[in-house]
Every structure is written in structure tokens, then in C-alpha cells.
Amino acid sequence: MNRSWLGWTALSVLVATALGIYVLxxxxxxxxxxYALIAACPISMLLLMKFMHGDQGSPHESEADLTPEERxxxxxxxHAALDExxxxxxxxxxxxxxxxxxx
Numbered sequence: 001m002n003r004s005w006l007g008w009t010a011l012s013v014l015v016a017t018a019l020g021i022y023v024l025x026x027x028x029x030x031x032x033x034x035y036a037l038i039a040a041c042p043i044s045m046l047l048l049m050k051f052m053h054g055d056q057g058s059p060h061e062s063e064a065d066l067t068p069e070e071r072x073x074x075x076x077x078x079h080a081a082l083d084e085x086x087x088x089x090x091x092x093x094x095x096x097x098x099x100x101x102x103x
Contacts, residue, residue, distance in 0.1 A: 007044075010040075010043070010044045014036070018033070018036060
């Protein structure tokens with residue numbers, strides 16, 4: 001989801017709410033406006049966090065939803081991936097640097 005879309009959406013909702021209050025109860029605008037401005041920041045932050053978290057793809061499966069065999073398979077896959085990364089880092093550390101090769 002495009003983040004600028006979220007900003008424009010939040011701003012549109014805020015403006016529509018303000019216009020609705022002004023049209024329905026004109027005298028109430030002076031009372032509601034300061035609270036609406038104060039509430040705009042936390043509400044927009046909550047929306048932003050929700051939509052940013054939603055961009056990460058499908059929701060993560062809970063460990064409780066998995067069978068023991070599925071959990072074991074997942075852990076073994078993570079272990080293998082970490083072993084590969086560790087091996088790559090160790091190979092890079094053991095390789096002589098370019099400065100040592102020039103001498």
C-alpha cells in the first residue's frame with residue numbers, strides 16, 4: 001500500500017469530519033476543533049502502523065497453530081539458513097584481504 005495514499009486518506013477523513021461538524025452543528029466547531037487537532041496525530045499514527053504492518057504479507061502463523069512436526073521442520077529450515085550465513089561469514093573472515101594479497 002502506498003504510504004502517501006494513507007496520508008491523503010487520513011487528511012480527507014479529518015477534513016470530512018470537520019465539515020460535517022460545521023454543517024450539522026456550526027457553534028460546536030470552536031469546541032471540537034482543538035480536540036480534533038490533538039486527536040489527529042495519534043489516530044493517524046495508529047492507522048499508519050496498521051497499514052505498514054499489513055504490508056508485510058500474510059499474517060504470521062502462531063506457533064500454537066502448528067503441529068510439533070511443522071514446528072520442527074520450520075526450526076530445521078531456520079537452522080540450515082543460519083548455518084549457511086555463518087559459513088559465508090567465516091569464509092569471508094578467513095579469506096586474505098586485498099591489502100595482504102598485494103604484499
